[in-house]
Amino acid sequence: MRKIAFCLIQGVYTLAVFSIFVIAILGALIGSFANVVIYRVPAGKSIVFPASSCPKCGHKIKPWENIPVISWLFLRAKCSNCKAPISFRYPLIELVTAIGFGLLAWRWPLEVYGFTVIPLLIIFAMLVMMSMIDLDTLLLPDSLTLPAIMVGVLGTFIYRQNSGLPSLNQALVGGAVGAGIIALVNRVGSLVVRRFADTKERLWPIGMDQVNVAALGGALGGWTWGLGAAAASMLVNLVARKPIRLPELTVYALWVVALVVSSFGILTTPVGGISGTFIATGIVAIVGALFWWVRDLASNEPLPDDSEDEPVAMGFGDVKLAAVLGVILGWQQLLAALFLSFLIGAVGGIASRLAGGDRLIPFGPYLVLGGLLALFFGQDLISWYLGMLGISGA
Numbered sequence: 001m002r003k004i005a006f007c008l009i010q011g012v013y014t015l016a017v018f019s020i021f022v023i024a025i026l027g028a029l030i031g032s033f034a035n036v037v038i039y040r041v042p043a044g045k046s047i048v049f050p051a052s053s054c055p056k057c058g059h060k061i062k063p064w065e066n067i068p069v070i071s072w073l074f075l076r077a078k079c080s081n082c083k084a085p086i087s088f089r090y091p092l093i094e095l096v097t098a099i100g101f102g103l104l105a106w107r108w109p110l111e112v113y114g115f116t117v118i119p120l121l122i123i124f125a126m127l128v129m130m131s132m133i134d135l136d137t138l139l140l141p142d143s144l145t146l147p148a149i150m151v152g153v154l155g156t157f158i159y160r161q162n163s164g165l166p167s168l169n170q171a172l173v174g175g176a177v178g179a180g181i182i183a184l185v186n187r188v189g190s191l192v193v194r195r196f197a198d199t200k201e202r203l204w205p206i207g208m209d210q211v212n213v214a215a216l217g218g219a220l221g222g223w224t225w226g227l228g229a230a231a232a233s234m235l236v237n238l239v240a241r242k243p244i245r246l247p248e249l250t251v252y253a254l255w256v257v258a259l260v261v262s263s264f265g266i267l268t269t270p271v272g273g274i275s276g277t278f279i280a281t282g283i284v285a286i287v288g289a290l291f292w293w294v295r296d297l298a299s300n301e302p303l304p305d306d307s308e309d310e311p312v313a314m315g316f317g318d319v320k321l322a323a324v325l326g327v328i329l330g331w332q333q334l335l336a337a338l339f340l341s342f343l344i345g346a347v348g349g350i351a352s353r354l355a356g357g358d359r360l361i362p363f364g365p366y367l368v369l370g371g372l373l374a375l376f377f378g379q380d381l382i383s384w385y386l387g388m389l390g391i392s393g394a
């Protein structure tokens, strides 16, 4: 009897190792596809067609030359036709995706949590693509960030209950708080960078003015007030058929007053004022981003030239990326993720300065790193932090 039980345990164990291995192999293949996306999406090319070829001589990559990592080693990092060097980046991205897939499958095994891991695998692959595109171009494409938010929201319908992953409600709050915090950093930061001149970007019918007014309303009376204020100002824009401007410096001066008012618990609780400002700002920022994404896809107007963009402290792509992290983490672990991102970002920034680099480093990869650390260790980190404060059992 004991022997049968042992065999059974061993069988399950072997199956678990096998499924992690299979998912890691799948990760390597997806990593190979990620290389295509990273190269083609910023260039505005199709990701399906044509098949990959050597950028130097145009040699069509044969299937056996396209085996993740192995082909690169076998070809000794050279094109089989013209001997042009193939960057170390390609196998590295395949390896990173394989390892990430393996770790996710190990943390949320199929045998225990069913298909819980699937949305996480999809989002992980998208995060790898976003990080590399951000490093290359300082941009985070809407065609990756916004669908990733949707995968995270839909994922909550698939997660098993004991998986430690957020419910639908927690995911929505997490996403809104993530977008809201980074949007506020973006708005206040870019206001300072622009020397307090009003933005000229994306104004009608929904744009930065509505994001600002959502922050103000949310701080004063909670998130419903913030959404109400943004909706009212959008309605004014629609009725007027042109953007009715709300001077940004005034709105943010009033925002500080509103935070003070709510800290006395007048129209909402102090916590309601702070969470309200983040949640309302985040929701309006994401709704606005979705509107502009769909509008740009639908219109044939050329996109505005990047050189005309206003200087910003942190791009709006980071707002959408923070929402992706929020929907898979929930708000508590998201705060841990942001804390880790800023910490790693500060260390990374100082290190690159010391190394003599003056290149602008995007924040996206740091957000992704902080988010993944929080996904695996966030719960432990929060328990440890609360333990330090003397709060236990939270």
Ligand SMILES: [Zn+2]
Binding pocket: 054, 055, 056, 057, 058, 059, 079, 080, 081, 082, 083, 084
């Ligand atoms: Zn070649």
